[in-house]
Amino acid sequence: MSSSRVVITAAENFPLIRPGDDLPAIIVSALRKQFGTLQGGDIVSVAQKIVSKAANRYLNLADIEPSATARELADVTGKDPRFVEAVLGESSAVLRAVPGILIVEHRLGLIMANAGIDQSNIEHEPGERVLLLPEDPDAFCDRLKRYLDDEFGIFTGVVMTDSFGRPWRLGTTGVAIGSAGFPPLLSMIGKPDLFGRTLRATEIALADQIAAAAVLVTGEASEGQPVVLISGLDWQPSDAGARALNRPKHQDLFR
Amino acid sequence: MSSSRVVITAAENFPLIRPGDDLPAIIVSALRKQFGTLQGGDIVSVAQKIVSKAANRYLNLADIEPSATARELADVTGKDPRFVEAVLGESSAVLRAVPGILIVEHRLGLIMANAGIDQSNIEHEPGERVLLLPEDPDAFCDRLKRYLDDEFGIFTGVVMTDSFGRPWRLGTTGVAIGSAGFPPLLSMIGKPDLFGRTLRATEIALADQIAAAAVLVTGEASEGQPVVLISGLDWQPSDAGARALNRPKHQDLFR
Secondary structure, eight states: OOOOEEEEEEOTTOOOOOTTOOHHHHHHHHHHHHHSSOOTTOEEEEEHHHHHHHTTOEEEGGGOOOOHHHHHHHHHHTOOHHHHHHHHHTEEEEEEEETTEEEEEETTSOEEEGGGOBOTTSOOOTTOEEEOOOSOHHHHHHHHHHHHHHHHTSOOEEEEEEEEOOSSBSSBEEEEEEEEBSOSSEEOTTOBOTTSOBOOSOEEOHHHHHHHHHHHHHOTTSSSSOEEEEEOOOOOOBOOOGGGGBOOGGGOSOO | OOOSEEEEEEOTTOOOOOTTOOHHHHHHHHHHHHHSSOOTTOEEEEEHHHHHHHTTOEEEGGGOOOOHHHHHHHHHHTOOHHHHHHHHHTEEEEEEEETTEEEEEETTSOEEEGGGOBOTTSOOOTTOEEEOOOSOHHHHHHHHHHHHHHHHTSOOEEEEEEEEOOSSBSSBEEEEEEEEBSOSSEEOTTOBOTTSOBOOSOEEOHHHHHHHHHHHHHOTTSSSSOEEEEEOOOOOOBOOOGGGGBOOGGGOSOO
């Protein structure tokens, strides 16, 4: 990778997405209208939330009967027991539960707050809907990448973004919960540095850096500009998805 | 913040930096040569390593006498006891020490591996030099920001980047260890979302996202293109530095 100029552009006036919408077609239409065509190596970033909406990943809290565990964790965290039940339904482990905070291992292997379930930017309804993460973000990215490649006749990358907090730093940053086409992780192991010395083991989380860059323009409410084009990066094709970024449990020093 | 297009450009042919170099003057000269002038709101990103080099933050391992604690941690981690002593000298606490890994709280409040001390991209010498982080990254960024503002007659931001690993995700991402001019942390608390509902407490680590974006073009060896211009972001001036991104210890659930 030796990119010198990267341009990050939001797709303008992207429509609000509703369950059943053909999101890949809407994305292609928006990109075509704004950019005409894409260039080989372009990466399209899509905010998780619109993927979840198109796939109707809503749950109605009124339909949820919280378990005893959910009630217990709701007591500890001060959260709605039905919301906690929804979180547990998406999780394989609870890492921390303290007032205001519930950190879990999502079934996708992501360590995150509330299993990524969001109540913001969801239309007000008596039923108090919440929105789960997509079933399989890497698979969505792969489908979208193939569709983009077909439509534009070039080789693209796709990333699906969410925003995570970090254990030792305040604020959220963009994270790649799905990716396709480009290598999510770049290995520098064994490459010589500027002085011919071999670099110590280093891997770069390319997909997460692209996600952080994309989120710079997605807008505050995270749905204002959910589709972003990243141009100018130089990369080699890869079959790995963002799931490859999950640190294996046996390497986890901080669980 | 409502940016729609952000451009990230590496300063080309940036010279190798040596102790005593006037880094701000070299940066201004490189930016002027390549871009002519800067625009108000432009952010200049500088890789930590060249700041450390200019400030001669080298240590010679041959000069270091490891303490008993350093020898003990060297046994556990398999690292050079003199290197471990250098790490301890920069640290206020050891969080984890296992084979190959030493994670500490740096005196700047950063939770990171090896106190950010690097042996790569340092000229081979019999003395085996290592390079410490700058004394005060926020202060350097503030000095550079004022210098840039004076030179170009506009209002700029500055960020100093390093690359950190993460506890639950593989690979490193760019992190802001210093910043000036722009708000490192954007508070969304109380802002209404798209549907007029108040967003749950959310803060965005703007400085870290900018650092991650900048590192996309700094190059593999992290010193190939150490100075990067980020244009197109919309932000309000702030006096806070990147130190504001350190999570207070009493909020740390994973120490």
